[in-house]
Amino acid sequence: MSLNPYILSILSIPNTQNKSRIDLLEFIQERVTIGTWEYDPTSSTLNWSSQTKKIHEVPLDYKPDVEAGLSFYKEGHCRDTISQLFSNCIELKEDFDVEVQITTYTGKDIWVRAIGIPIVKDDQCILVQGLFQDIDKKTKNAKQLAYKEEQLRKTFETALVGMAIVDLDGNWIDVNQSLCDTFGYTKAEIKKLSFVDLTHPEDLRKDNKAMIGMLSGKIDHFETEKRYISKQHEIIWAQLSMSIVRDNNGQPVHFVAQINDVTDVKKTSKKVSQLLTTTEDQNKRLLNFAHIVSHNLRSHYGNLDMLLDIVKMDLPETTDNEIFPLLNQAVTHLGETVENLNEVAAINIQKDLKTEPLNLLENFNKAYSSISALLLDSQTTISINIAPEIIIKAVPAYLDSILLNFLTNAIKYKKPTEPAKIEVNASLKDNFAILEIRDYGQGIDLEKYGAKLFGMYKTFHKHADSRGLGLFITKNQVEAIGGKIEVESKVNEGTTFYIHLKTYEQN
Amino acid sequence: MNKIDVACIIDDDPIFIFGAKRMMELSDFCNSFMIFKNGQEAINNLKPIMNTGEQVPDMILLDINMPIMDGWEFLDEFVKIESHKLVTIYIVSSSIDPVDLDRAKRYKSVSNYIIKPISIDTLKDILSTREEKDSAL
Structure with missing residues (x-):
């Protein structure tokens, strides 16, 4: 930014007789947090305006000199830069305008903008006039913004989930590495394609419907499990979450998509469900088997029990010995065992x-x-x-x-x-x-x-x-x-x- | 006790038939028997008997699991035969599956579900419920 020499000349007159003009100057200086300074190389005197002193957080009766003035600049890059520029200004008669950091009298690091302009007479620098502006807030905000932008960009780039910005026609504007890895394309290749090119033909209709819905404002986001086709022509199962980004006037700008590769999960769950079916089948067969066994056993037991009853009535004389009661007991146990077996079969049905x-x-x-x-x-x-x-x-x-x-x-x-x-x-x-x-x-x-x-x-x-x-x-x-x-x-x-x-x- | 005139047993198991017959004889349950080895044989023989109205059984002991025509199929066919005489039907099965018990309840013509093995006491119970019914009439 180049300064209007007129303003500079106004600002650079600290010892004017006009009282109201000084007041105005100070008012301006305070409002825009711009201080002035001037250096006379012949007498080696440095003057700071009160606003300049405020920025340095020094008392108003502070008397700066060049060495002290330079010592406020942060050691290293900042101080080296300003020292070089200052000496160039005097010796080579060069302007400077730089953004650097100082450490104030109370120890705060702040960003300032320092401007110096040599006043030349007879090819000699007779005075350096300058401005001194507190730009800490602005700089920090800008730096923070840049940091945030960087963070966001890195998040996008390094996320394990495939992320993409898709324009309103379905073309990929930007994609991250993970998405490229999932589909097997390079970034450059993908950007030449639209989402239609990568989507499994059978899943296109659903996507189109959702995009139209988002464009018309009916819905603001869309989630689905769908199939894509990779560069290697393999089916990629993915969980797609898509939302629409609108400007302040509500006009759609672009889509943001997150594409999570779930192919492996899909494969595993398929295996699991197959196993489940097999297990259920086997359980059913087992139950059937137990039913049949228990039923057949029951009928044989029933016959035995009945025959024993008949023997008791028909041939009572044959029961009066050691064997008959044992036989009777054995049959009773058989009946109980069969009943138990039935209960085992019923374990699957009645849990309690x-x-x-x-x-x-x-x-x-x-x-x-x-x-x-x-x-x-x-x-x-x-x-x-x-x-x-x-x-x-x-x-x-x-x-x-x-x-x-x-x-x-x-x-x-x-x-x-x-x-x-x-x-x-x-x-x-x-x-x-x-x-x-x-x-x-x-x-x-x-x-x-x-x-x-x-x-x-x-x-x-x-x-x-x-x-x-x-x-x-x-x-x-x-x-x-x-x-x-x-x-x-x-x-x-x-x-x-x-x-x-x-x-x-x-x- | 009120003795039954004709008792009918429909069962494919010769041991059960032998046992049931013997028990009926021992407990003086009935005057005569009618034995069929499956539902189809029973239907074929009972149809003409029911039509003529002679020697119609008073009660039937019906097994469920039988070859050719099982107990359920027999019941479905039997209710179609027109007859003036009320025949008491007992399902006699070794199945303790609640599904079978529930199914039996849904047949109006079925008086009761008896789980095998049967005993003299079972037969006595059948006779006494008959008596109660008769006296109630």
């Missing part, structure tokens, strides 16, 4: 199982006595060590079936050469009772069968009774009441099952 507090020892003894014939017959020795105060939370029928299953298994899979030996212990840990059932039987090769141990119809021993449904049902029942089963086993040494059952806690 009716658990109740059950005494572990009492229930164990019940199961134990119900197979007393079997125990007696097989000459099984059993030691039971369950604290009588352990109360667990379970469905009665489940617990019954769980205990029976482990007991009968332990007997069934004894070593062929010797009677079964079973040890039962119970301990408490956290909120669980751990029932430990150890047999010294054949054992299971866990490395071979571990993964299949609790599967449906998996049997590991060549035993006539092996059905392979027992452990499967048992596991289902244990899990349904919030427990779990662990197993340790060695072939020819025996098997230990650890049955974790939730303990009952009174609220």
Whole structure:
């Protein structure tokens, strides 16, 4: 900016006789925060107007000299610049007009504009007149603005989400790196294309409709999941969020789009949904299977039960022996087991199982006595060590079936050469009772069968009774009441099952 | 007790038929039986009987799961036969599926749903409900 020499001459007359003129000058100086100064090289005297002193925050009676004046400029670039310009002004008779920083008397860093003009006479600089303006606020604002602009630009450029500015016709005005990466084009390539070129043809209509809606003011933004086509002709699934930018008069200026590549998410979710379908299918089949099994088993049990009834009435003399009551009991147990199986099948349907507090020892003894014939017959020795105060939370029928299953298994899979030996212990840990059932039987090769141990119809021993449904049902029942089963086993040494059952806690 | 004249059993399971028959004999439930192995056989034979009105069964024990024509299909066909005599029908099944129980309730002609196995007591109950009905009439 060049200063009008006339104004300069007015401003540069500090010692005028006209009082009102001085007042006016000071008024102007204060209002525009412009001070004046002058330097006389012959006498080496420097004069500052009061506004100049105010900007430097020095007292009004302050008497500056060149050295002191220069020392206000920030050390380094600022001071070097002004020193050079000042000496050039005197020696080379050059004007200067510069924006630099000073540190005021009170220690504040502010931006100032310093102007110096040499007055030349006989090719000699006889006076330097200058202006001194506080431009701190303006400079800082401008710098802040530049910083913000820079920040915004960097945010746009480095954002991981693809961002774009699209003109009203759908051409890309500016795009960021992430967007380029997503589509496989360079910035220059993309800018030659419109969004139509990159959009999957089947998704164009939706976009057009949304853009028209935004232009007409019906909507101000638009979000959708859509397909783009990359440079490599691959389908890119993206989450598009688009809004319209309008000027102060409400006229549309351009669109702002955020394009988030969700291709991987899409692929994963597709896989997940496929897995879900498979799982649901399998569950359905399992349920069907359980229904059929339970139904068929039920009808056989029904027949057995009915035949026993008939025997009781028709041939009462045949019931008066040791075998008949055992047969009767076995059939009753069969009926219960079938019912339990039915409940397992129903686990999927009815989530609210009716658990109740059950005494572990009492229930164990019940199961134990119900197979007393079997125990007696097989000459099984059993030691039971369950604290009588352990109360667990379970469905009665489940617990019954769980205990029976482990007991009968332990007997069934004894070593062929010797009677079964079973040890039962119970301990408490956290909120669980751990029932430990150890047999010294054949054992299971866990490395071979571990993964299949609790599967449906998996049997590991060549035993006539092996059905392979027992452990499967048992596991289902244990899990349904919030427990779990662990197993340790060695072939020819025996098997230990650890049955974790939730303990009952009174609220 | 009011003895039933003709009882009809429709079931594909020979063991159940044997058992049910024997129990009926033992409890002096009825004078004679009529046995059919599935719904179709029952319909084929019952139609002419119902039309003539002679030897029409007083009650039917009907199984659900049967080959050729199951219990539900039998019921749908049976209600189409015009008859003056009211036949009491009991569904006797080993299914404890609530879906089956609900379905049975929707048939007006079905008196009750009996879950297998049946026992002498079941038969006695059937007779006593009949008596109650008779005395109420």
